[in-house]
Each structure stands twice: as C-alpha cells, then as structure tokens.
Amino acid sequence: MTLLRSLKHTVLPWGSKGKSKRAGVEKLPLFLYNEYHFGGKESDLLMMEIIQNIDWSPLWISLKTGFVATVAAFFTGILAARLVMRLGDKAKWIADGFLTLPLVLPPTVAGFLLLLLFSLRRPFGKFLMVNFDIKIVQTWPGCVIAAAVIAFPLMYRNARAAFEQVDINMIYA
Numbered sequence: 001m002t003l004l005r006s007l008k009h010t011v012l013p014w015g016s017k018g019k020s021k022r023a024g025v026e027k028l029p030l031f032l033y034n035e036y037h038f039g040g041k042e043s044d045l046l047m048m049e050i051i052q053n054i055d056w057s058p059l060w061i062s063l064k065t066g067f068v069a070t071v072a073a074f075f076t077g078i079l080a081a082r083l084v085m086r087l088g089d090k091a092k093w094i095a096d097g098f099l100t101l102p103l104v105l106p107p108t109v110a111g112f113l114l115l116l117l118f119s120l121r122r123p124f125g126k127f128l129m130v131n132f133d134i135k136i137v138q139t140w141p142g143c144v145i146a147a148a149v150i151a152f153p154l155m156y157r158n159a160r161a162a163f164e165q166v167d168i169n170m171i172y173a
Contacts, residue, residue, distance in 0.1 A: 065140070069147035076148070077155025085163045096160070103153035114146055 084095045102110045118125045118136035128134040136142040 061140070061143075065143050065147055068144045069151055072144065072148040073151040073155045077152055078159045080152075080156050081159035081163055084160060099156050100153045102149050103157075107150060110150060111146060114142075114149060118142065118145075 080099055084092055084099070087095060105113075115137060116122060118128070120126055120129055120135070120137070125136065128136065134141075136145060
C-alpha cells in the first residue's frame with residue numbers, strides 16, 4: 001500500500017463547497033478526508049511505510065554535532081574564562097574582545113574566517129593535511145568546529161561572569 005494509492009480514496013479536496021460522505025467533515029485538510037486516516041489496519045501500515053522511508057541520517061548527524069560542539073564549548077569556555085581571569089586589566093580587555101568576536105560577527109563572516117583558516121590552500125590547513133593528514137573543510141569535524149566556535153563565546157561569557165562573582169577571600173580562606 002503506497003501513500004499515492006491511499007490518496008486516491010480522498011472524498012473532497014481542500015476548500016471544496018460540497019458535502020462530504022462523512023457527516024461534519026467539511027473544509028478539512030486532504031489527509032483528514034483520507035479513508036485510511038480514520039483508523040484501522042491500513043492506517044497503521046501507511047504510517048509504518050512513511051516512518052520506514054524517512055532518512056534519519058540528517059537528524060543523527062545534527063544531534064551528534066550539537067552534542068560534541070556543546071561539550072567542546074563547555075570545557076574550552078570554562079578554561080578560557082579561568083585563564084583570562086588571571087590576566088591584567090589591559091590584557092583581559094584584549095583577550096575578552098578577541099574571544100567574544102564570534103558573538104559579534106555574523107555567522108557567515110565567522111564561517112568564512114574558519115574556511116580561510118582551515119583551507120588546504122592556506123598555511124594552517126596545509127600544515128594539518130601534510131603533517132597529520134587531517135582535512136577540516138567539508139567534513140564532520142569541520143562542522144563540529146564551526147558549531148563550537150559559534151557557541152564558545154556564550155559559555156565563555158557565562159563562566160567569566162561566574163568567576164568574577166567569586167569572592168577572593170573565600171578562595172584563600
């Protein structure tokens with residue numbers, strides 16, 4: 001049973017003015033007129049067919065990317081905030097401006113800068129490819145790095161604000 005075959009049993013199209021064979025079912029979306037949609041074994045078979053034909057790989061890739069990027073941004077954000085807290089005032093302002101740059105830049109600009117950095121035609125990208133056989137552009141690790149770079153300033157700012165609220169006397173007590 002295919003979806004197209006089940007749609008042949010549609011009583012009324014969307015927006016028709018006539019009366020339906022089913023009482024009280026007027027001007028509803030197409031799938032509500034479908035005779036298989038009202039329950040039964042055929043409805044279950046149709047739903048199973050739809051679910052089995054869905055390509056789940058984009059969902060799993062997105063979930064993996066989001067999880068790994070979140071973990072990476074979490075730990076690097078806390079580490080960077082702790083290191084910046086040890087700097088002097090002038091160096092702290094400069095480091096803070098540089099580390100929150102992805103938050104200020106549009107995502108397309110941040111992505112373009114990452115492409116410039118990791119491109120095989122640039123020194124750093126070429127270095128990674130020649131010495132470690134690592135290609136970042138157009139790969140899953142590249143996607144994770146891009147997501148982590150965009151998420152990093154959010155974690156960094158929160159961790160730095162938390163560290164600033166800690167009383168120095170409590171640390172040395």
